[in-house]
Amino acid sequence: MIEALRKSYNEMSIHSLYDRAEISHVCQDNSVALMQSHFVSPKIMKYIKKCDKYMKIDLKDHQITFHFHGYRDFPVTISKIMLSVRQAIAVKCACNIDKQIDIYIIFAPYKRFYDLKKNIGPDHINGGFTIVNDGKIFVFRSEEYAKVMIHEIVHHCKAIHSDIFHGHDIIALRQAFNISEKTVLIPNEAIVELWAAI
Secondary structure, three states: OHHHHHHHHHOOOHHHHHHHOEEEOOOOOOHHHHOOOOOOOHHHHHHHHHOOEEEEEEEHHHOEEEEEEEOOOOOOOHHHHHHHHHHHHHHHHHOOOOOOEEEEEEOOOOOOOOOOOOOOOHHHHOOEEEOOOOOEEEEOOOOOHHHHHHHHHHOOOOOOOOOOOOHHHHHHHHHHHOOOOOOOOOHHHHHHHHHHHO
């Protein structure tokens, strides 16, 4: 898979992607404002509702559409956006994901943080989510948005993503790493994160 990723990435230039992309600033996409999920903190939802800048990049030949949302401006240049588009397409191709993917990127300025006085929740660490049966991906922090986008794309790779972990697997992980029973433990997230980092 790594060789396929390198090949896919190297065969694609930002300039050719830019030439083939349908880029629009005119239409307004309100679907992201209706997003409801326990993965999204109220602070992020408040930011989403005030977004007034929108850009859509549609690459029909790759079955992928990007929806960028921001408030007043985007914190990254178009060349950095196109670099992240190239990375996303390379991962989609290398993972043999053969379906339409819509990626909604909200450039919320809030950084990840840990509050030692509270349990860790979506406001502290979540940067995005996807529903595997659906072709929609939501990324809602400008911090590490490209890596989070890749992580969420990898969830759609049948060779990597798995929701099947047996009870004895979870118990063994909790015991080996001294993980509290109160902690929601989803081992698949660690596997997907490893592949996203690679």
